[in-house]
Amino acid sequence: SAPKSEVMQSIGAEFEELSKDEAEKFDINGGLKIKRMYAGTLRAQTGIREGFIITKVNKEPINTVKELERILESEKGGVLIEGINPESGKKEYYGFGM
Numbered sequence: 836s837a838p839k840s841e842v843m844q845s846i847g848a849e850f851e852e853l854s855k856d857e858a859e860k861f862d863i864n865g866g867l868k869i870k871r872m873y874a875g876t877l878r879a880q881t882g883i884r885e886g887f888i889i890t891k892v893n894k895e896p897i898n899t900v901k902e903l904e905r906i907l908e909s910e911k912g913g914v915l916i917e918g919i920n921p922e923s924g925k926k927e928y929y930g931f932g933m
Contacts, residue, residue, distance in 0.1 A: 840904055840908065842904060842907045842908050842933075843900075843903075843904055843907070844875075845875055845876055846875050846876050846877055846907065847872060847873040847874055847875015847876060847877055847878055847879075848869050848870075848871065848872045848873065848875065848877050849869075849870045849871040849872075849873075850867045850868065850869060850870060850889075850900050850903065851867070851868050851870045852865070852867060852868075852898065852899060852900070853865050853866045853867065853868055853888060853898075857888070861888065861919050861921070861924060863888070863890055863919065864890075864896070864898075865890075865896070865898040866888045866889055866890040866897060866898065866918065866919070867888070867889045867897050867898070867899070867900065867903055868886065868887070868888050868889075869883065869884070869885050869886060869887045869888075869889070870885065871885060872884075872885050876931055876932075876933070877929075877931065880931035880932065881916075881929040881930070881931050882929070883916070883929050886921045886922075887918055887919070887920060887921065887927070888918045888919040888921060889903070889916055889917075889918040890917055890918045890919060891916070891917040891918070892906045892907070892914060892915070892916055892917075893906060893910065893914060893915055894915070894917075907933065910933050911933060912932065912933065913930055913931070913932050913933075914930065914931055914932070914933055915928060915929075915930050916928065916929045916930070916931075
């Protein structure tokens with residue numbers, strides 16, 4: 836796979852695109868699942884966990900790693916993540932600074 840950009844390295848997570856089945860299960864159009872977390876911004880600044888499904892970043896729908904990367908690279912300040920906790924099926928919000 837391509838080397839990660841600085842932004843994606845500093846965030847400290849690996850993502851995978853949501854399957855159609857998973858999206859239907861949670862009644863969403865799509866999203867990005869956090870596959871694995873490392874030391875990084877997400878772990879340091881949020882209570883987000885592996886398995887969390889990101890549906891929006893700064894109110895923009897996210898379906899691919901490329902989209903996530905594009906938004907994070909253009910952000911210089913705070914980032915708001917909206918998504919689904921797969922254990923509860925409920926919407927959760929997390930904020931962090933870039």
